[in-house]
Amino acid sequence: MNPLSSPLPRRAFLARTGLWSLAAALLPGRLLAGANSTPSAPPLPTNGNRYAQLGVQPVINAMGSVTFLGGSLMSPVTLAAMDEASHEFVVITELLERSGEYLAQRIGVPGALVTTGASGAITLGTAACIAGGELARTHQLPDPTGLPHEVILQKAHRNEYETQLRLVGAKLVEVETAAELEAAINPRTAMMFFMNKLDSRGKIHREEWVAIAQKHRIPTFLDAAADIPPQANLAGYVHQGFDLVAFSGGKALRGPQCTGLLLGRKDLIDAARHHASPYDHTVGRALKVGKEEIAGLVAAVEQFLEKDHAAEFQRFDARVREMTKTFADLPHVRTEVWVPEIANHFPHLAVSWDPAHFPHTAAAIKQHLMDGSPRIAVLAVGEHSIGLSVLMLQPDQDPVVATHLRAALT
Numbered sequence: 069m070n071p072l073s074s075p076l077p078r079r080a081f082l083a084r085t086g087l088w089s090l091a092a093a094l095l096p097g098r099l100l101a102g103a104n105s106t107p108s109a110p111p112l113p114t115n116g117n118r119y120a121q122l123g124v125q126p127v128i129n130a131m132g133s134v135t136f137l138g139g140s141l142m143s144p145v146t147l148a149a150m151d152e153a154s155h156e157f158v159v160i161t162e163l164l165e166r167s168g169e170y171l172a173q174r175i176g177v178p179g180a181l182v183t184t185g186a187s188g189a190i191t192l193g194t195a196a197c198i199a200g201g202e203l204a205r206t207h208q209l210p211d212p213t214g215l216p217h218e219v220i221l222q223k224a225h226r227n228e229y230e231t232q233l234r235l236v237g238a239k240l241v242e243v244e245t246a247a248e249l250e251a252a253i254n255p256r257t258a259m260m261f262f263m264n265k266l267d268s269r270g271k272i273h274r275e276e277w278v279a280i281a282q283k284h285r286i287p288t289f290l291d292a293a294a295d296i297p298p299q300a301n302l303a304g305y306v307h308q309g310f311d312l313v314a315f316s317g318g319k320a321l322r323g324p325q326c327t328g329l330l331l332g333r334k335d336l337i338d339a340a341r342h343h344a345s346p347y348d349h350t351v352g353r354a355l356k357v358g359k360e361e362i363a364g365l366v367a368a369v370e371q372f373l374e375k376d377h378a379a380e381f382q383r384f385d386a387r388v389r390e391m392t393k394t395f396a397d398l399p400h401v402r403t404e405v406w407v408p409e410i411a412n413h414f415p416h417l418a419v420s421w422d423p424a425h426f427p428h429t430a431a432a433i434k435q436h437l438m439d440g441s442p443r444i445a446v447l448a449v450g451e452h453s454i455g456l457s458v459l460m461l462q463p464d465q466d467p468v469v470a471t472h473l474r475a476a477l478t
Contacts, residue, residue: 127443130469132412132457133294135185137445139318139325140460146323146367153363160346160359167362168337171329171369176303179337181330182317182362183344184355186293189314189330190232192340192352194219197259197287197312198236201339207349212237216258220249220286224269225262229291233261236343236351246272246280253284262310264292265411278309287311287336293328294319294411297377306332312340320412320459323368324361385415387458387466392417394470400425401477412457420453421477430454433476444469 119126133140142150164182171180183189198217199205205215219238230240238258243249249260249272260281267273272280274290281288290310295301297320305313310332317327330340345356385405392403400422407415430448437444446469447455454473458466 125443127438127445128465128469129445129460130456130458130465131445131447132414132416132459133316133319135318135325137460139316140320140322142322142324142364142368143371145371146364149367150324150360150364153360158359161341163359163362164341164344164357167366168341171366172331172334172337174369174373175331177306177331179332179334181337181341181344182357182365183314183328183330183340184326184357185318185328186291186314186316187229187232187328188344188352188355188357189312189328189340190229190289190291191235191355192343193289193312193314193330193332193336194233194238194259194261195236195343195351196336196339197289198238199339199343201335201342203342206343206347209343209351210235210237212239216256218252218254218256219259219261220252220257221261221263222266222270222272224271225266227263227266227291244271246276249277249280253280253286257284257286260286260288262288262290264290264295264305267410274308281311282309287333290314295413296320296372297381297413299373299375299377302372303331312336317365317368320414321365321368321372323365327357327361327365329365329369381415384458387461387463388415388417388456391456391458391466391470394467394474395419395477398474398477412459414457414459416447417456417458418449418453419456419473419477420450423452426452426477433473436476437472440472442468442472444472446473 127137129137131137167182168180172178181192183192195206195209198212198215199209208215217238218241219233220241220243223242223244226242233240241252243252260277262274262277278288288310289312290305291314292301292305293314293316296315302315312330312332315321315329315331317323317329318325330337343350344352345354347353388405392405395401395403402420404418404420405415406418407413429451430453433454434446434448437446447457449455456469456473461469
């Protein structure tokens, strides 16, 4: 008699066959308890807010598009694209290749790849420069034995994302001057890494960095995670000569927070794709981007390319200048509208105060606002200066932020 078709109750069958004790030892008690067990607690009511269900209080984001707060808010078009993609299955390798071809054509670059953020793009791009896309070499990493694996970067460009370089076995080589860079290049050099937002701090700027790399035929990688707008930068850095450029998908592009873009040379992009999920035995196997996120980023890029960025800039500028009025009558407070030169190129408001009249630090004010109700996240841009970004603020949140900051300063 087939035990799977036996009329015996499951527990009686397990007892008769001697498997009950084995099952009890291997399976959680709740799974074996059956109908007589105490039912688990029902889900908490969400009241339309999953964060409330989890006991997490939302934050008014006056910091901008930062990973710490979840990046950006996606548009209805992006969300609709993700929902549509969630209802069917596709071959992920095909989707990555076809979406990359489409994005490359729309952006105007040789190659493109959707990645797990700009950090994922750094890892995959570095792997491509070290090992190429050959199967044996992709499986070899992070052991770089016999492969060029030195990555050169400027001392002034040392940054918090270097782990993404080291993940694939790269050895970092630090230089300061063009002469040191020339001397550092050797047959073990796999890539030259450039942190775009730190360009002004280094002694070798973008144009010279690229020229030296091209002279020695060394691939260059540019981390430009938050460096759009202007829209022209999306393709512009590749056209300037960088072989690989990384952007965050969850910042000004307003795509899914877990996405990024790797743009550049077609052969290196193809190699990077073979180091990524769903390919097995690769350093990028854990860097999995889902079909929904791929579709969402494609939709976000389409919107970004069609947006009137000049008009958006003017709207942001007007909102920032309106916020300055909240502080106009405070004699110890000074306001200034500023636009970062490279990263987060949007109008920001700096609110500074005279410590002789108001001794609290920006760090203390920042924490005070974060601990308040509503929770408000701001930037500490100096010892006695708070920065406000309207990039991720809803328009009705502008006066809330300004009013609470004013109260904190008085």
